[in-house]
Amino acid sequence: FTITSILEKMSHQDKDYRYMAASDLVQELRKDTFKIDADTERRLCAIVLRLLEDVSGDIQGLAVKCLSLMVKKVHDVQIEDMVGKLCAHILEGKEELRGISTIGMKTVIAEIPSTSVGALVMKHLTPRLLGGIQAPLSDSGKGNEEGAKGVASEAKVACLDLLNDLLRRFGSLIIHDHENIMKALLPQLNSPKAILRKRSTTCLGSLAVVVADRFFVLLLDHILTRIRHSKDADSIRTHVSLLGAISRAVGFRVGKHMERVMPMLIGCCDDTSFSEDDEMMGTCLQAFESLIIPNPDEIVPYLPKLVNLCLLFIKHDPNYASEGEDEEDSMETEDEEDESDAGDYSDDDDVSWKVRRAASKCLTAIIQSQPRLLSDIYVEAVPMLVHRLKEREETVKSDIFATFVALLRQTQLVAKRRELASTSFMKIEDETANPLELLRTEVPQIIKAINRQLKEKSLKTRYGAFSLLKELVDVLPGCLSEHVKELVTSTEKTVMDKSANSNLRIEALTFLRVFMATHPPNVFHPHMNTIATPVFVAVKDRYYKIAAEALRLCGEIVKIIRPTSMDQDPFDYRPFIAPLYESTLSRLSAQDQDQEVKECAITTLGLLVSALGDELRTELNTCLPMLLQRLKNEITCLTTVKALAVIAHSPLAIDLSFILGPSLTELSAFLRKSNRPLKQASLNALRALVCGYGAGIDDDLYTTILAEVAALVSDADLHLCHMALSLCTTIARMHAPAAIKVWEIIVPKTLELVRSSLLQGLALQSLLELYAHLIDIGPSELGFNKLLADLLAHKSADLPKQAYHTIAQCVAMLCLHATPSQRDETVTKFIQMLGSPVNQIVALFCLGEIGSRNDLSGHQQLHGAVMAAFQSTSEETKSAASFALGNISVGNMQFYLPLVLSQINTQYNLQYLLLHSLKEIISRLSASAEQ
8 A cells, every 4th residue: 555545544534444554654764764755744634633533532542642643753843833833723623622733743843853853843933932921811711712811721721731842852942931931930839729829839849840940049049039029828838849849850950059948948837827738738748858858967957846846746746636636535425526526527538648658758867877876766767766656657657668768778888898998987985876776776676566467458658668578687687586486477377367468478488597697597497387387388389479579588598497507496397398499390390381480490490409309209109200300491491500509518418310311411511502590500510519429420521521621721701711710620630530621621711712802800710720730739740740831831922912921820820839840940930031031031021929928139230130130121021020020039048138228229220120129019018017
């Protein structure tokens, strides 16, 4: 079909034809190859705009989609025409077209492709929108189509919405109109219609982002003047709300005028005439919240007052009986009062919850932005937060939980900073000011309050309670040891509660898992039956997320019933072995399982076999082959590799003989994969298996492993290289015959690696350890002399500078593990090499590295030979000589340091190089002291 046929069908009388044509047009407009001539463009735009008037809502929706795509395809003239017609529909058209036209205009503004087109649209659209905003409201509310004077309020709202969208996208393009926009919007703040006031506030907030400083100051002056002098509460509330909107958009700009803004807002809160105006108090608190985060320094002088206001208003509940009233008296008169007061008051009229919620959010902002106040918060605010957990409004209670969580997270951050620094940035001198200790003192009261919340029927409340408990044990591990019984009981009831939704049950299981992971195992032993029963039920749950979390919890149960540390109280874990095994295996063996459940079952089985394998000897014949199957599955192989590593590390020496060979073959093959996490996990697992079961691995398997590992011995990925070299060292140590294969397969790769300019860190350290171990165990024909010759076989001219250091460190490690005679012969050889320009630089670096590890003062010619290199015409040689002298001195400070210091004072022409030698001495000694 063609665009022409689509346009014809879009004008068809049958709405089904129009719908299909509009749908086809959407598909055509999405093509990158879409292109039409100017005349067709005009027809297309006119027909799409006409479809906005269609009686079918579905067709109108497709027309809006077409508009969003067309603005990227048609010329600027057509965009301008579309914008003009849409604006006419909004301001002067029929009421039923206003809504869809507004949506269409919003879509066009959002999809305009470039700033040049945006500037064109702004130029023509802004005056018309301002005209609609400034026009008086019509009496009939239906606009101009029925002869009414002015504009309908709905049209004004649409104009304000569109102006806000324009300011957000292209506000910086119409700087010359900012003053006119501000003049048009400010009068709307006094409109009798709340929706117009609210939309104007939003627009002014967007304008504040791009307006020039002088207009921003004028805007702020206007707001503060109206707040100060207005007698109308609605007007004051509107302008305070506007101040909050501006602060949320550009709080840092308001921060420059904090000394004017804050006293005014605080004055509103203290004004007794507003004491019963909950809307006013809530608006002021929201404004405070918006000012606190972007201005952490400027807000400091007002923080004590703000904290007091938050604590005052967080308990503001004038329609709720105070605690001091006698509950028994109220119970006696309850029935009588119900009838008499039934018509006087309804909770629907109570908006005090907005004040309490705003106070809670404001306090959260203070906690997040002012870590220096944390100690004061614990003293002043925590008791009130604990008390307010009895809040009757569920929404407010959720915010109080959120405030508590923010406090705990900030406490954790401050505690970590205290660990990293000898003195805190808060300069706390008294240890009692440590926020962790302050939190510890509040734990009993917090738990007492939370236990009440866990008995509530509200699912949202219980969810918040478990979230808070989870944060608490994460921040302060071990703090709930004395409260295990009640918390475990509450968790068990929640997990078994059929009325609880899945999110609540998952949160309860997650808390229990973190709880068990952060507390000593023995505190849970008396309650294991209570813990295990709901967990085993949850493992069978149909919802995969609950089953997965329950399986993770099974893994924690394994660690609890048989901890690795031997100082734990003896506990009879045998009754739990069979249920744990059966629950895990049932999920692992099922075919139609979610990926997350499969992975959790594999991980749990790994922990189970690792900790209780000696009690599962007969079951191993079933579960280990199953793990091998999962290892061969591409989807579950990574998790299984990690599980095998856990089993291999087990102190129980689990019998893996019947899956060891196939497992090693699979793990070796994984090293060829492109999946980096799989490679890392496979190297870890291979090393663990070689350490634990090296004697049971035959030579052919070792050859296979080393052949695959060799590909990773390169500078392409230094971390994998480090892990590969560590595995090779482990193989050589655990199985002496395999050391020959390491020499044959791996050493040639390492000789290529030492030439790299990237080799450093853990990879270099692992290489040095491998060489050291090979020299210790290597046969004479493949030992020290051959490896030394291979390392020095490279031509110096072909080596990057970093390779000198690498080769020198390798040579020094060989000498450190060689016999004294071999070491002395090597040093003598390097001294002789200093007389020749060939390999002179490598010889100097090698002497320096050897000297830093050994005392070379017995070589009388050494000092003179190195000093002679200081006279070389090559700057690289002189730098290498400086390095060598400094590091040789480290080997015998009493002998060499006085020589270096004496030469610094006498050899003025060599002073720079000698100072570098002294710097090498200091650096090397500092590094040794840190190690």
